[in-house]
Amino acid sequence: ACSSKYVLSQMHPMWQGPLAVPGGDRQSPIDITVRKSVFDSELKPLVTNYDPNTCQQIWNNGYSFLVEYDDTTDKSTLKGGPLKDSFRLCQFHFHWGECNAWGSEHTVDRRLYPAELHLVHWNSDKYSLFEEAVMEDNGLAVIGVFLKVGKRHEGLQKLVDALPAIRHKGSVVEFNRFDPACLLPINTDDYWTYHGSLTTPPLTESVSWIIMKQHIEVSHDQLAVFRSLLFTSAEEEAQKSMVNNFRVQQALCGRTVRSSFT
Ligand SMILES: NS(=O)(=O)c1ccc(C(=O)O)c(S(=O)(=O)NCCc2ccccc2)c1
Numbered sequence: 109a110c111s112s113k114y115v116l117s118q119m120h121p122m123w124q125g126p127l128a129v130p131g132g133d134r135q136s137p138i139d140i141t142v143r144k145s146v147f148d149s150e151l152k153p154l155v156t157n158y159d160p161n162t163c164q165q166i167w168n169n170g171y172s173f174l175v176e177y178d179d180t181t182d183k184s185t186l187k188g189g190p191l192k193d194s195f196r197l198c199q200f201h202f203h204w205g206e207c208n209a210w211g212s213e214h215t216v217d218r219r220l221y222p223a224e225l226h227l228v229h230w231n232s233d234k235y236s237l238f239e240e241a242v243m244e245d246n247g248l249a250v251i252g253v254f255l256k257v258g259k260r261h262e263g264l265q266k267l268v269d270a271l272p273a274i275r276h277k278g279s280v281v282e283f284n285r286f287d288p289a290c291l292l293p294i295n296t297d298d299y300w301t302y303h304g305s306l307t308t309p310p311l312t313e314s315v316s317w318i319i320m321k322q323h324i325e326v327s328h329d330q331l332a333v334f335r336s337l338l339f340t341s342a343e344e345e346a347q348k349s350m351v352n353n354f355r356v357q358q359a360l361c362g363r364t365v366r367s368s369f370t
């Protein structure tokens with residue numbers, strides 16, 4: 109699929125976006141084949157400094173729900189890991205399934221998780237706006253964290269409680285003082301990293317992906333609230349449950365996935 113100029117990305121049916129991505133040879137998500145990943149001793153621990161006061165709002169964009177941060181200053185940053193520059197947190201969101209059997213975008217040795225968290229950051233050393241960075245080679249860094257169903261996640265509950273207020277596409281509510289660090293696993297030193305793309309339009313190939321080896325646990329009931337969200341706006345007749353909002357896996361096209369651990 110990579111040899112041809114266009115790769116056919118089987119977009120999620122609800123997307124009206126382009127079926128093919130020009131020159132797409134570093135698309136996301138992918139399957140991480142553990143035995144084919146290459147340990148890189150140069151990879152450093154992640155350094156996150158998130159200021160909960162930069163949390164601004166939570167909204168339903170008709171694809172997922174996004175928690176957005178004020179990224180006009182360097183208050184919530186990601187450094188270290190595979191990154192040379194400092195990156196600013198702009199939003200985090202999730203992807204999930206209609207049931208616990210699937211929902212994540214990335215997989216590890218083909219293993220699917222019920223959901224996946226993405227923390228989206230942009231390179232504020234090189235660019236002055238997210239919109240610029242999103243079009244550039246080393247513009248974005250996204251941390252991916254797998255979710256497993258188990259015990260209730262106390263930190264997530266504040267976010268779950270806000271979801272009924274943004275049930276429909278286009279709804280926004282103020283959301284403050286949420287520390288996204290509470291959603292990271294205990295161990296953030298062990299991760300895989302590779303160069304890829306956004307998994308939603310415009311699918312630009314500007315992302316350094318950092319996929320955590322350790323998952324977090326959320327309860328079945330907390331995930332059920334994710335599934336109570338709707339893809340559709342209040343005006344539309346047919347209400348469609350917001351589930352299966354993940355992209356299908358893309359060809360590796362010769363890329364190497366590096367690991368920070370042996
Ligand atoms: N799965 S992912 O991390 O690739 C991702 C998913 C959704 C979005 C989004 O904005 O909805 C984003 S985003 O915040 O990067 N926005 C991408 C679309 C966009 C491009 C340029 C300007 C505004 C939005 C990323």
Ligand SMILES: [Zn+2]
Pocket residue numbers: 201202203226307
């Ligand atoms: Zn995502």
